[in-house]
Amino acid sequence: MNDRNQVIRYILESWASEENPWNTTDELLQWIERTRQETTVSIRKIPYAYDGYWHYDKNELGIVNDQRSYFSVKGIRQKDDTGVKEQPIIVQDGIGYLGILAKIIDGRMYFLMQAKIEPGNINHCQLSPTIQATRSNFTRKHGGKEPAFYQYFVKRQNCITIADQIQSEQSSRFLGKRNRNMILLAHDDVEVPSTHRWMTLGQIKKLMQYDNIVNMDTRTVISCIPFVFSELDEETLSAVRKLFHEEAFFRSFLEHSSGDAIRKIYGKMNDIKMTGNFERELIDLHALKDWSYDGSAYASEQGNFRIVFCDIEIEGREVRCWSQPLLETVGKSEFGLPYQIGKDGIMRFLVQTKCEIGCFDRVEIAPGIQKEPLDERITDPVDKLFFEKLERKEDIRFRGLFSEEGGRFYHEENWNTIMEFKEGELEELPDGYFWADFRTLNTLIQFNNCLNIQLRNLISLLNI
Structure with a gap:
């Protein structure tokens, strides 16, 4: 199928439907909860120490790891017409993949989503894209396994590219961090592991009505669907109009x-x-005005977040045990x-x-x-x-x-x-x-x- 208008119609019909012969929406909720309960997860805040894998390096202006991989936390100073602002910032070089694989099965489009556990998730497990991988993940700098479905998004063979954009993340926390947001429509059969499930777009939208179920990465990829490039004929437009509950939104x-x-x-x-x-420069993390170690975190009374260290163990990850800094909001x-x-x-x-x-x-x-x-x-x-x-x-x-x-x-x-x-x-x-x-x-x-x-x-x- 190469007709973009037909692809967009399939997407809209999937959006309007929760019908799924494999998993009802309630069963998907149960699957996410079961994954959370059955997966060993231990996340423990630890004292702010620089004598391990993660450490402070003055030459690097902040907190880095021994391999100089994943990310670092440095200081940043900005001067503009409103004044001077200083804070810590995450520096993460390289563009990661956030990708969703779709497939038309028996005349309906389904999206392959995974129940993924991340160390900072408030409830551990959330609905994530088919692949969610940083550059360190897919280049295997940590020695772990290749992310599942990685080859689909690298080779894109026997697939139609529905969406492919490089988009930003939180600019109050990251310095210019971006990810490649992709949706591919697969023609071939797809082998689905127990970590993943097919679901309609309507089911994904329904799951968004529950607090902390659909993660940030899923939401940004879904937002990138390029409806604007479709030019629907009158017959298709009339059929699509019936899917909308509000005429003002349809228009x-x-x-x-x-x-x-x-x-x-x-x-x-x-x-x-x-x-x-406008001037912006990276500076020494320890030279930031009003930021200091308070006994449990690197923090400031004026900061919207603080830096904490955590020991982490997650069953089934490419690497099971590690420690890292995380940003904790106030x-x-x-x-x-x-x-x-x-x-x-x-x-x-x-x-x-x-x-x-x-x-x-x-x-x-x-x-x-x-x-x-x-x-x-x-x-x-x-x-x-x-x-x-x-x-x-x-x-x-x-x-x-x-x-x-x-x-x-x-x-x-x-x-x-x-x-x-x-x-x-x-x-x-x-x-x-x-x-x-x-x-x-x-x-x-x-x-x-x-x-x-x-x-x-x-x-x-x-x-x-």
Whole structure:
């Protein structure tokens, strides 16, 4: 099958369905829970020590391991028109794979997902992509096994590439870290190990309604599906329209032209990249102002996170036992995607340009609400309206807790909310905010380093 329009129709029909002859959604939940219970997992915080495999190296500006692999934690200093900011930052060279294998079976598209345990996951086991591998994993620097399904994504033989983009991770924690987000449609039979299960996109979306079940990597890959490249004929369009429960979302999804919004957003992003003072440099971790060892972690009273060390044992991993630093948050962040249905009957979403210390290209497009634990909650009319409605529990269409990257963060979970702003509630947008329909956002996702991880993850929560 090489007809992209037909592939997109299969994806939409999979999104609208939870029918699965192998696993009901409840059985998938039970499988994830059973994996958690049956897998030996031990994660223990240990004293902050530099005499083992991980250690401080002044020449390297921070915490590294003996092989200089995986990642390092260094200091970073940024100077711009708002002042000087310093903090630790994860430096992880090399682009990893986040890939989902799909297959059409008996006329329906299914996605091959795995129940994967990560050391920092708050509940250990979460639904992950078919493959989730750093460069150190797939080059086997640690001496472990080759990741399952790796060859599919390297060779891409007898497969159709549905999505293939290099996307960013959390720019407040990582320095320019990126992963290759891929979805491949396999033609050949696929041997499925006990760690993996086939499921519809609708089942994945249903599992997103449960706190901390679907991991960050699954959500970002799902958000990259390129609906915008389809040009459905009238017959297909009519059939697809019946899958949508809300006409305003359908029109936002497939009908509306996105050119004007894209020009405005790119204009603002380019202005930010070209104007103002901006300097950024890596510095010695131990030279950071207001950061120090407090007896259990490397921390600061002004920091949204702290660095802890952990001894880890996970059964079934390429390497079973190891120790490593993890970033532990000091609270829950609040990520919100407001939307509005205009007089023209089209649903549009509120986004903003946002600069973060680790941004690959200085600025990305973020959700309308992106607040870390210690951030000031209300700084403009958008914040004010969102948090007032949140307090009143008004017009909340979705709200759930989701974990962040369990391989580098310790028990970090954040609130993700989709909320309706009624027309007229927000009289004027502050500078740097934009209304954009789904087609606009889906277009921008097809370009590297444009939409940040928080916005992509919120987009993945949208349902037809």
